[in-house]
Amino acid sequence: MEDKRPLIEVQGLKMYFSIAGKGFGKKSRQTLKAVDDVSFSIPEGTTFGLVGESGCGKTTVGRTILKLYKPTGGKIVFDGKDITDLSEKEFSPYRKDMQMIFQDPYSSLNPRQTVNEIIGAPLSVQKLVSSKEERDERVRELVHMVGLKDDHINRYPHEFSGGQRQRIGIARALALRPKFIVCDEPISALDVSIQAQVVNILEEFQEEMGLTYLFISHDLSMVRHISHRVGVMYLGHLVEVADVAELFENKRHPYTQSLMSAAPVADPKKAAASKRILLEGDVPSPMNPPSGCPFRTRCRYATEECAAAMPPLRDIGNNHQVACYNML
Amino acid sequence: MRKKKNMFPETPAPAYTMKDTDIPAELFQPLPEEEKLTDVINRPSISYWRNAYLKMKSDKLAVIGIFFLIFMILVAIFVPMFSPYTYDQQDYSAIYQSPNAEHPLGTDMFGRDLLVRIAYGARISLTIGVVTAIVSLVVGVLFGGISGFFGGKVDMLMMRFVDVFASVPSLLYSILLIMFMGAKMTSILIAICMTYWLNPARQTRGQILTIKNQDYAMAAKVVGETRFQILMRHLIPNSMGPIIVTVMLLIPSAIFDEAFLSFIGIGIAVPVASWGTLANDGMATMGMYPHLMLFPALAICLTMFALNFIGDGLRDALDPRLKR
Amino acid sequence: MSEHLLEVKNLQTNFATGAGIVQAVRGIDLYVDSGEFLGIVGESGCGKSVTMLSIMRLLADNAAVRADKLEFNGKDLLAENEKAMKKLRGNEIGMIFQDPMTSLNPLYTVGTQLMEPLKLHQKLKKKEAKEKAIEMLRIVGINEPEKRINQYPHEMSGGMRQRVMIAIAMCCDPKILIADEPTTALDVTIQAQIMELMQELKEKFSTSVILITHDLGVIAQVCTRVVVMYGGLIMEEGSLDQIFYETKHPYTQGLLESVPRDAELEDGVYEKQKLKPIPGSPPDLMNPPKGCPFAARCRYAMRICNMAPAELTTVSEGHRAACWLLHPQAAAARDKEV
Numbered sequence: 005m006e007d008k009r010p011l012i013e014v015q016g017l018k019m020y021f022s023i024a025g026k027g028f029g030k031k032s033r034q035t036l037k038a039v040d041d042v043s044f045s046i047p048e049g050t051t052f053g054l055v056g057e058s059g060c061g062k063t064t065v066g067r068t069i070l071k072l073y074k075p076t077g078g079k080i081v082f083d084g085k086d087i088t089d090l091s092e093k094e095f096s097p098y099r100k101d102m103q104m105i106f107q108d109p110y111s112s113l114n115p116r117q118t119v120n121e122i123i124g125a126p127l128s129v130q131k132l133v134s135s136k137e138e139r140d141e142r143v144r145e146l147v148h149m150v151g152l153k154d155d156h157i158n159r160y161p162h163e164f165s166g167g168q169r170q171r172i173g174i175a176r177a178l179a180l181r182p183k184f185i186v187c188d189e190p191i192s193a194l195d196v197s198i199q200a201q202v203v204n205i206l207e208e209f210q211e212e213m214g215l216t217y218l219f220i221s222h223d224l225s226m227v228r229h230i231s232h233r234v235g236v237m238y239l240g241h242l243v244e245v246a247d248v249a250e251l252f253e254n255k256r257h258p259y260t261q262s263l264m265s266a267a268p269v270a271d272p273k274k275a276a277a278s279k280r281i282l283l284e285g286d287v288p289s290p291m292n293p294p295s296g297c298p299f300r301t302r303c304r305y306a307t308e309e310c311a312a313a314m315p316p317l318r319d320i321g322n323n324h325q326v327a328c329y330n331m332l
Numbered sequence: 333m334r335k336k337k338n339m340f341p342e343t344p345a346p347a348y349t350m351k352d353t354d355i356p357a358e359l360f361q362p363l364p365e366e367e368k369l370t371d372v373i374n375r376p377s378i379s380y381w382r383n384a385y386l387k388m389k390s391d392k393l394a395v396i397g398i399f400f401l402i403f404m405i406l407v408a409i410f411v412p413m414f415s416p417y418t419y420d421q422q423d424y425s426a427i428y429q430s431p432n433a434e435h436p437l438g439t440d441m442f443g444r445d446l447l448v449r450i451a452y453g454a455r456i457s458l459t460i461g462v463v464t465a466i467v468s469l470v471v472g473v474l475f476g477g478i479s480g481f482f483g484g485k486v487d488m489l490m491m492r493f494v495d496v497f498a499s500v501p502s503l504l505y506s507i508l509l510i511m512f513m514g515a516k517m518t519s520i521l522i523a524i525c526m527t528y529w530l531n532p533a534r535q536t537r538g539q540i541l542t543i544k545n546q547d548y549a550m551a552a553k554v555v556g557e558t559r560f561q562i563l564m565r566h567l568i569p570n571s572m573g574p575i576i577v578t579v580m581l582l583i584p585s586a587i588f589d590e591a592f593l594s595f596i597g598i599g600i601a602v603p604v605a606s607w608g609t610l611a612n613d614g615m616a617t618m619g620m621y622p623h624l625m626l627f628p629a630l631a632i633c634l635t636m637f638a639l640n641f642i643g644d645g646l647r648d649a650l651d652p653r654l655k656r
Numbered sequence: 657m658s659e660h661l662l663e664v665k666n667l668q669t670n671f672a673t674g675a676g677i678v679q680a681v682r683g684i685d686l687y688v689d690s691g692e693f694l695g696i697v698g699e700s701g702c703g704k705s706v707t708m709l710s711i712m713r714l715l716a717d718n719a720a721v722r723a724d725k726l727e728f729n730g731k732d733l734l735a736e737n738e739k740a741m742k743k744l745r746g747n748e749i750g751m752i753f754q755d756p757m758t759s760l761n762p763l764y765t766v767g768t769q770l771m772e773p774l775k776l777h778q779k780l781k782k783k784e785a786k787e788k789a790i791e792m793l794r795i796v797g798i799n800e801p802e803k804r805i806n807q808y809p810h811e812m813s814g815g816m817r818q819r820v821m822i823a824i825a826m827c828c829d830p831k832i833l834i835a836d837e838p839t840t841a842l843d844v845t846i847q848a849q850i851m852e853l854m855q856e857l858k859e860k861f862s863t864s865v866i867l868i869t870h871d872l873g874v875i876a877q878v879c880t881r882v883v884v885m886y887g888g889l890i891m892e893e894g895s896l897d898q899i900f901y902e903t904k905h906p907y908t909q910g911l912l913e914s915v916p917r918d919a920e921l922e923d924g925v926y927e928k929q930k931l932k933p934i935p936g937s938p939p940d941l942m943n944p945p946k947g948c949p950f951a952a953r954c955r956y957a958m959r960i961c962n963m964a965p966a967e968l969t970t971v972s973e974g975h976r977a978a979c980w981l982l983h984p985q986a987a988a989a990r991d992k993e994v
Contacts, residue, residue: 057843070554099556112547116380116569125565126555151935159377165937166700173551180555195699196870197953200914200933207930222844229916229928266848268873270915272896275876282852283845286813339670339677339720346946346964350983355960360986363957368936 010045011083011184011216012052012069017042018077019061019068023291034291038064040240041078043317046233048183051210051217053231053248055224055263059290061240062220063107066186069218070102071095082184100130103177107189109169113161119147119172120157126179146175150205167198174205184216191226199223203230224267228252236260239290239298242317246324256326259299297328305330380573387649394645397638404454404635411451419452420444420603428621438623440613446624449605450631456606457635460521460590461583467525469579472532473568479533480540481563491537494530502527506593515601520593524586535578539571546570573650580646584639591632607632660687661864662711662832665725669703669710672718678942680706680719682888685968688832688864693855695879695896696868697911701938703888704868708834712749713741729831747777750825750863754837756817760809766793766820767805770827777828792823795860797853815846819853826857832864833857839874851877872911876900881974884908887939887949890968894975904977907950910934948980956981 019039039061046052054062068075071087080088087098106112113122123143126132133139147157150171161169170190177185187206191199203226209215221227227234228248235245236257244257255261262281269275283302288294296313300306309329317325348355378386388394412419423443431438437446479490506523513519543549544567552562587607593599594608607628614625669681681703688694698704710721711733726733729748736744745751753759761769770792771785780788786805793801796819809817818838825833835854839847855878858865867879875882875896882899884892884907892905903909913932936953939945945952951961960980968976969983980986 057845067550072550072553096556099554102554104551104554106547106551108547112551114548114552114566114570117565118379125552125557129556129561160379163377167937176551176555195938196872196911197699197914197934198937200931201935204931204933224844225916229931262845266845268844268847268851268871268877270872270876270900270912272876272900275873280848280852282849286815286846287843339672340668340722341677344946348960348964350967350969350980353985355983355985357985357988359960359963360958360980360983360988363951363959363962367959367962368952368957 008047008049009084010081011048012218013045013081014065014069014078015043015081016078017065017068017075017080019064019073020076036290037240037293038290039068041314042237042240042242043078044233044235044242044245046184046216046218048216049210049214050232051219051230053227053234054218054220054237055222055227055234056237057222057263057287059239059287060237061290062237063188065237066104066188066218066220070104070186100132100180101183102186103180103182103184104186104188105170105173105177105190108193109166109173110161110193112173113169115161118158118160119143119152122161122172123147123175123179126176130180132180142179146179149178149209150175151201165198166194167201170194170198170202171205174202174209178209181213182215184218186218186220188220189222190219192221192223199226206230224264225269236263239287239293241298241314241327243299243327244325245317246322250322250324254322254324256320256324256331257299257328258303258305258331384573384646384649388645391645391648393641394649397641397645400634400638401642404631404638405458407451408454408458412448412455415445415448415451417445417448419449419605428617428624430621430623437627438621440624441617446610446627449610450607450627453605453607453610453628454631454635456517456600456604457587457590457632460517460524461587461639463521464524464528464586465579465583468529468532468582469575471525471529472579473536473575475529476533476536476538477540477563477568477571480537480544481559481567483541483544487537491534494533497527498530502589506589507598510593510598515599517600520590520599523593524589528582528586531582532575532578536571536575539574540567543567543570577643577647577650581640581643584636584643587639588632588636660727661690661692661729662686662688663725663727664707664711664723667707667710667721667723667726669706669715669719669721672720673942676942679944680888680941681710682941682944684885684888684890686883686890688866690831690864691862693858693865693867693878693880695875695882696866696885697870697872697875697882698885699870699938701941702885703941704885705836707885708836708866708868712745712751712834713738714745743777746773746825746830747828748831750828750830750833752818752821752825752833752835752838754840756814756821756841757809759821760817762809765806765808766812770805770820770824773824773828788827789823792827793820795857796820796823796826797849798823814842815849818842818846818850822850822853822857826861826863829861830863832866834866834868836868837870838867840869840871847874854878872915884911887944888941889949889965890978891950892975892977892979893968894971894977898972898975902972902975904971904975904982905979906954906956906981907934908977910953948978958986 017039018041021036021038023034023036042065044052054065056062064073067073069080075088079086082098082102087095120143123146124139127139127142133142143157144154152168152171164172191202194202206217207230210217219227219230231248233245233247234251235242236259237243238259244251244260255264262283265278265281269278285302288298288301294301295311297310297315300310307330315327315329317327319325421444426439426443427441429435429439435445435447437450439445475490479487505526506520509519509523549562549566552566590599590606591608591611594606595612597612599608600606610628611625611632614628618625664684664686666683666685667681668683671678671680684707696704709715711726713733715721723734767786767789770789774780774785774788790801790805793804798804798816798819812820839850842850851874854865869875879896881895882893883890884899884905886907891907892899899908900912903912914934916931934953939949939952945962947962948965951957954961958980966978966980968978970976971982
């Protein structure tokens with residue numbers, strides 16, 4: 005894997021939102037640090053899994069990379085070029101190469117457009133087709149690629165099931181033949197039997213077209229299945245990054261450990277045998293995070309040192325990085 | 333527990349049960365792939381507007397409303413054209429007549445034919461309703477659309493402007509305008525439109541703000557659609573439904589406002605007849621000649637009913653939650 | 657008088673919609689014994705939630721329910737009036753729903769909402785009710801219950817709200833607790849906490865629990881018996897081990913295979929295999945197929961599967977499956993082929 009050059013590099017990415025607080029005036033505005041100093045890179049043709057619980061900032065990372073938000077700090081490098089400060093117009097040609105699959109198959113398709121219009125729009129917008137016939141032909145091709153039929157092309161989204169709609173969303177993302185796709189929780193709104201369909205489609209396309217994915221999910225078993233490298237996020241920070249096998253066999257960060265032990269296993273014997281590390285309490289509010297390491301309020305190993313400063317991501321060998329003072 | 337018989341359609345008994353032991357052996361052969369009917373959608377494809385049309389058609393009250401409205405429009409157009417009388421033609425030999433063969437709805441104190449006057453009033457009322465609706469739709473959608481689409485400071489300024497307009501009672505605009513411009517239809521129209529565009533504007537802005545944050549609007553940005561394309565393809569088509577309903581319901585209240593202004597005596601001036609002035613005239617002699625009050629009032633009421641039924645039907649038909 | 661705590665025979669629930677009648681539940685038999693932890697698993701639209709709402713008579717006006725038998729604790733629920741049902745719900749039957757935010761009233765404090773059923777059903781005085789409420793909050797693992805009792809739902813996190821919901825459901829010591837996707841809206845670490853809590857409470861109060869979920873992982877952790885539903889019908893039922901290790905129905909098998917195998921997260925090497933998804937989509941219950949609802953997606957489907965639904969057939973003690981493969985002639989046909 006190391007021999008491949010990185011397609012996406014994120015360095016010290018920061019995304020802060022300004023939120024109106026109680027009272028009037030500028031002083032009452034609070035800062036929500038959705039993503040704070042996150043760095044990782046994704047080699048071409050591989051999948052980087054980003055896991056964490058709701059509100060940890062994983063979705064924001066994906067959206068910021070696609071420049072749907074303007075990052076507060078840090079650098080985003082795509083294919084060797086710094087795209088952080090490009091204007092919408094300068095960035096426009098990159099849109100072809102960077103696409104997104106959304107979580108909610110219901111709200112991500114315009115209810116007034118037919119499948120043909122939804123999948124055809126990117127083709128016309130980026131001027132990849134010169135005639136209506138060419139466009140229709142390409143749409144038909146894409147629809148077949150995701151396992152739908154000709155008969156579906158002129159139907160409206162509400163006539164489809166969740167899994168079918170998600171496949172339409174994938175076809176839209178693939179229409180531009182992108183190099184990189186942000187998959188933002190693409191399976192979490194789907195039924196179990198449908199999740200596997202979508203994951204298989206994504207894997208097939210990766211093999212055929214050498215796609216690079218950022219796979220955002222909270223489902224650890226699926227992340228383990230599809231990813232080559234995995235990052236664990238907690239309250240806007242990346243707390244552990246490693247190649248998938250290394251991470252699952254040699255998890256170091258206490259949060260990663262408890263997250264994995266909490267994941268339900270669909271096997272009664274193993275479920276009975278496993279010892280769970282139950283975390284106390286809830287995730288703190290990102291508006292008012294604890295000082296130092298954000299996880300220290302729920303961590304069994306927390307010391308005074310943890311409250312003082314955020315531990316940096318340190319390499320422990322094997323291309324494995326952990327942000328923790330105690331578990332090295 | 334409510335038991336409705338028709339809720340449980342009879343299903344034919346299954347061809348075979350597990351207890352049968354003499355099922356033809358070929359039935360246990362694998363099912364060919366082409367007979368596996370998966371991913372097949374049996375229902376016909378229905379677009380949003382077609383679905384709305386079908387729903388509207390099945391709504392009896394709305395259909396009655398539409399027919400009544402068409403009837404009223406025909407009356408407004410043709411009765412004054414073909415009637416032997418004009419709306420201001422006086423005939424002192426035939427004052428205060430009850431409905432009869434020559435004057436189907438009777439005559440008033442100057443012997444003017446009430447049917448023609450009501451039909452003429454319908455022209456005024458319907459024109460006011462329709463023009464108000466069109467003006468407030470265009471102005472409201474443009475204003476609210478721009479405000480919601482650009483957001484930020486532009487939005488703030490534009491919405492404060494709306495607030496200022498809305499803070500003055502509409503009656504005040506009407507009285508002032510009529511004083512300046514005279515009691516004409518144009519002045520009443522302008523007065524009514526001044527306040528009627530505010531609601532659609534606010535609503536459009538709200539709709540645009542909501543839809544702007546929908547995933548499909550974000551998806552459009554991801555594939556590179558420009559802001560203008562997003563506005564035209566996603567924001568406007570998806571916000572039209574509820575706005576059309578609002579505007580539709582503005583028609584009856586605009587008609588009513590005009591009738592009210594005329595009724596209290598600051599609306600359309602004599603001898604031109606609007607439903608409000610007719611009702612006002614009729615009220616003076618209500619005890620003696622009730623038909624002079626009754627018919628204009630009926631015209632107002634029935635038209636209000638019809639328009640409200642249509643509006644309600646549209647609301648149901650254009651419900652944003654498109655049910656499967 | 658039935659020997660089961662809750663027994664349902666041939667339950668059917670239909671909904672009238674603009675486009676036609678949706679047959680959400682198409683004739684299912686179900687029972688729950690005391691002290692049992694029953695799991696009902698199935699995909700969205702399979703009728704699992706509707707089944708429970710039908711039993712509780714909590715469906716909207718456009719629904720019609722009929723059953724040959726619907727007995728709870730010796731009472732015929734179909735014959736009870738709305739007042740008696742209200743008394744039953746919350747007192748003898750506790751319920752938890754998926755979204756703790758919408759099932760709590762935002763206008764009242766947690767304490768008020770917790771004391772309400774105690775005063776109503778248990779006829780407790782205000783002071784006693786308050787003590788009991790604090791006690792219940794402590795049992796469901798909420799710190800400083802004396803303080804929390806005066807808070808409003810929006811001041812609590814999702815996990816905490818679900819704990820409050822559980823406290824409300826359990827406060828009258830119900831005979832049965834129905835939990836409809838209680839952890840779906842929660843994060844993994846919070847989900848683990850809630851499942852642990854439900855298990856503890858079940859042991860402490862010896863309540864029967866019906867857990868409705870789409871997540872086989874959750875089922876594997878806590879249930880003793882499992883019912884698998886698909887297309888408004890029961891496909892398979894049996895003990896936890898029978899369902900997971902002696903799977904008889906191809907649908908159950910498909911569900912088990914579509915999650916990554918051996919993905920035990922504790923340790924061990926993950927051998928990556930291609931996932932085996934179930935192709936296609938669930939049937940449209942407005943025009944349900946006349947045969948087995950799963951036939952269209954089943955890799956073992958036979959011609960007969962499209963002609964008639966298979967009834968539930970006993971495979972072994974307590975284990976039943978609805979599949980034509982279990983018909984003696986099916987085995988004979990396959991033997992011949994081999």
